[in-house]
Amino acid sequence: MTAVTSRMPIAHALNLGLRHAMEADEKVTLIGQDIGQLGGVFRVTDGLQKTFGDHRVVDSPLGEAGIVGSAIGLAMAGYRPVCEIQFDGFVFPAMNQIITQLAKYRHRSEGAVTLPVVIRIPVGGGIGAIEHHSESPEAYFAHTAGLKVVSPSNPQDAYDMMRLAIRSNDPVIFLEPKRNYWLKGDVSTSTTTPADLDKAVTVRKGTDLTLVTYGALVPVAMKAADVCQEEGRNIDVIDLRSLSPIDDKAVVASVQRTGRLVVAHEASRSAGLGAELAARIQDEAFHSLISPVIRVTGYDTPYPASRLEEEWLPGLDRILDGIDRSFTY
Amino acid sequence: MNGEPISLLNAGGNFTSSPELPFETDSTDVLALYNDMLMARTVDTEAIALQRQGELGLWPSMLGQEAAQIGAAHALNPRDIVFPTYREHGVAWCRGVDPVDLLGLFRGTTLGGWNPTENNFNLYTLVIGAQTLHAVGYAMGILRDGDVGTGDPDRDRAVLVFLGDGALSEGETNEAFVWAAAQNLPVVFFCQNNQWAISAPYSVQSRVSVAQRAQGYGFKGVRVDGNDVFACLAATREALAAARAGQGPTLIEALTYRRNPHTTSDDDGRYRTLAENDAWAALDPIDRLRTYLQSTGLLNDANVEDISRRGKALAEHLRAGCRALPFPGHASPFQNTYADLPDELERQMNEHLEFVEAGE
Numbered sequence A: 001m002t003a004v005t006s007r008m009p010i011a012h013a014l015n016l017g018l019r020h021a022m023e024a025d026e027k028v029t030l031i032g033q034d035i036g037q038l039g040g041v042f043r044v045t046d047g048l049q050k051t052f053g054d055h056r057v058v059d060s061p062l063g064e065a066g067i068v069g070s071a072i073g074l075a076m077a078g079y080r081p082v083c084e085i086q087f088d089g090f091v092f093p094a095m096n097q098i099i100t101q102l103a104k105y106r107h108r109s110e111g112a113v114t115l116p117v118v119i120r121i122p123v124g125g126g127i128g129a130i131e132h133h134s135e136s137p138e139a140y141f142a143h144t145a146g147l148k149v150v151s152p153s154n155p156q157d158a159y160d161m162m163r164l165a166i167r168s169n170d171p172v173i174f175l176e177p178k179r180n181y182w183l184k185g186d187v188s189t190s191t192t193t194p195a196d197l198d199k200a201v202t203v204r205k206g207t208d209l210t211l212v213t214y215g216a217l218v219p220v221a222m223k224a225a226d227v228c229q230e231e232g233r234n235i236d237v238i239d240l241r242s243l244s245p246i247d248d249k250a251v252v253a254s255v256q257r258t259g260r261l262v263v264a265h266e267a268s269r270s271a272g273l274g275a276e277l278a279a280r281i282q283d284e285a286f287h288s289l290i291s292p293v294i295r296v297t298g299y300d301t302p303y304p305a306s307r308l309e310e311e312w313l314p315g316l317d318r319i320l321d322g323i324d325r326s327f328t329y
Numbered sequence B: 001m002n003g004e005p006i007s008l009l010n011a012g013g014n015f016t017s018s019p020e021l022p023f024e025t026d027s028t029d030v031l032a033l034y035n036d037m038l039m040a041r042t043v044d045t046e047a048i049a050l051q052r053q054g055e056l057g058l059w060p061s062m063l064g065q066e067a068a069q070i071g072a073a074h075a076l077n078p079r080d081i082v083f084p085t086y087r088e089h090g091v092a093w094c095r096g097v098d099p100v101d102l103l104g105l106f107r108g109t110t111l112g113g114w115n116p117t118e119n120n121f122n123l124y125t126l127v128i129g130a131q132t133l134h135a136v137g138y139a140m141g142i143l144r145d146g147d148v149g150t151g152d153p154d155r156d157r158a159v160l161v162f163l164g165d166g167a168l169s170e171g172e173t174n175e176a177f178v179w180a181a182a183q184n185l186p187v188v189f190f191c192q193n194n195q196w197a198i199s200a201p202y203s204v205q206s207r208v209s210v211a212q213r214a215q216g217y218g219f220k221g222v223r224v225d226g227n228d229v230f231a232c233l234a235a236t237r238e239a240l241a242a243a244r245a246g247q248g249p250t251l252i253e254a255l256t257y258r259r260n261p262h263t264t265s266d267d268d269g270r271y272r273t274l275a276e277n278d279a280w281a282a283l284d285p286i287d288r289l290r291t292y293l294q295s296t297g298l299l300n301d302a303n304v305e306d307i308s309r310r311g312k313a314l315a316e317h318l319r320a321g322c323r324a325l326p327f328p329g330h331a332s333p334f335q336n337t338y339a340d341l342p343d344e345l346e347r348q349m350n351e352h353l354e355f356v357e358a359g360e
């Protein structure tokens, strides 16, 4: 495969990542609702059944426990299943299989059995959808030992991280920021090693404050950093990429330079990723902190009716407000 | 059971009685059935138009499923309770839910839309299959209240729960069937087999008919022509009567067809043919009832005019009502999350309200 670079949206980069992983390893098998002829409701698997056949791109019956449970069995039989859950709010019927089985089997078998299952889930709000179609369930997964949880924020990462996730011998919950499926960027299919699946990436260098986020909020954080730049504040923006394990070294190193940390995520605040990062920073960089760690997050409420989502979601203004609060502490 | 669905009113509008499913046409107000089917279609048509105009984010159309829904709903007593999916606009109409209230969920002004305790019509359930277990639990309550098998028509009640053919594959639906059977509960499962679960044809879910599956659980399954309002009414009547009398659950399969895309966001050209759709359009449930009404002389200029006037008024009510649906308050996401607002949530609410005010 010769490397090419082309411009494409995240959805196409994911599709390409799946395609190349399927070409490279005939054990890679896709399972999900409406992923065949329809290509998935977001068209991420568009055309793959046509190329690889319905044994490798399986339109499942309408049951999420079935999708994940059978993926576990397939993995035991030597396959590398990639499951698609249609929307964030519909993963819950599969939670039993994910938490009690998928996450624990390696441990229970003392390493004799690995379950290289990827579970793709479109996540997050901002698309004007009805309920159960805008949720951010990452903390449930990050709280579960044995699962890797990742989320790409741009097309290149979407492509690279998809292939890395499929190659991973641990189960991976792969969270796709659905409102940015059509966000475009350059994608190189170069085989040179991309950043590790579980490494954070500094997407903008700064000296005055560390802003950590992931997924759909990364472009918003970049905008916030632009605005701050005009005010003479240099923001270090970190795209976490992996929510479990967390690359806290990258965050600690940054906070040791800036002395300030703002964490932004769409998910509810309590017991979320922001809380985890705050705890780790006070463990590892307590003496570097000039101000308390600020969390800019969704609230501890059900995701609201869509007419309210714009004000409910942590957008540019709320992130800027969080940054202000850190500086004016 | 797995064979041809029972049909009483065929596509040509002819009524034939069936020994399998006793039904007298004078046992019901046929004109009211016709009226309600047309009103359901009006709600659906207007909602689709409102979605196209950008007033709704999404709409799941029920075009073609009017007989199934109106037939089933007309079998209900006021004290019976309904657990719907997200497509039961016709049932909602018959239960007295203001159709404007159905729009709020799809306009993004609310997560519910109506008071489920008012019309014995619960909130729409978007998570496939979840409501089947709620129905079972409610039926357990009815049983414990002693409101089954008393013979008193003002007391005995039952649960009618709707589900799609796709929902049969969810584990929760299986559990609901198991519970309903094990406890002989007063619940009727009404499955509109519209043959598609988004892009998945029924063959992805099952190798036997919906009705046949009931056998494995140990209760009765009935398969009716879902475009035949008489058959849907008769089957549901019989099943609800049995449930109220303490004879346990029934699974009704109303074989029909979802003529529109899954929702306004779907592109059904990717997975099915126009020819298939045309074939089902020719079996339209409203057309055949109209033919029947004309042939029996029940339809005359006066009531045609009357229904048309009501349809126009309903359409106008929907158009105006949709735009007038109140915008949810800034504090509303925080309200009713708990019985009492926890301190932390109150802090977050105040933070939010201050932020919103500062931006205004």
Ligand SMILES: Cc1ncc(C[n+]2csc(CCOP(=O)(O)OP(=O)(O)O)c2C)c(N)n1
Residues within 6 Å of the ligand: A033, A062, A064, A086, A090, A093, B085, B087, B126, B127, B128, B163, B164, B165, B166, B167, B168, B194, B196, B197, B198, B258, B262
């Ligand atoms: C648990 C769950 N998984 C997936 C979905 C996404 N989804 C919405 S409707 C639908 C198909 C439902 O088909 P069916 O039960 O036949 O009902 P119909 O839409 O045809 O009325 C799917 C897969 C969902 N709503 N809930």
